Amino acid sequence: MTQGARAVTSGNVLEKAVEGTLLSHGYVQVGFDLPKKQRLGCLLSSNTISKRYARQVYIGAGIYGSYIYVDFYIIGAASVSCGLIIECKWQQTSGISR
Numbered sequence: 105m106t107q108g109a110r111a112v113t114s115g116n117v118l119e120k121a122v123e124g125t126l127l128s129h130g131y132v133q134v135g136f137d138l139p140k141k142q143r144l145g146c147l148l149s150s151n152t153i154s155k156r157y158a159r160q161v162y163i164g165a166g167i168y169g170s171y172i173y174v175d176f177y178i179i180g181a182a183s184v185s186c187g188l189i190i191e192c193k194w195q196q197t198s199g200i201s202r
Contacts, residue, residue, distance in 0.1 A: 115192055115193065119159075119192045122175075122176060122190060122192060123159070126178070129155070132155065133158065134146055134150045134153065134158055135147055135150075135158045140160050143159075143161045143162065144163060144177065148179070155179075155181075156178075157176055157177060158177050159175065159176055160175065161173060161176075161177040163177070175190055176189065177189055
């Protein structure tokens, strides 16, 4: 397995761990069946669900016109009233080649 493939696999493991934690704390995923660019609107308008999240959410364009997506966008965290974004990056090695 290549180093890049290992990184993707590790990242997926971390994302599943974050999602499991959210679900165990009563959060509900919304917008999973929508295109990525429509998930934020769905997340913000689902007011009947107090604790909710969406995965792979488009939040805007970068300074060079690239699309910016976040791994998790969470609404309903008690200490963060405006929403919380989580990016999952997992590095198992130092990254230094010798």
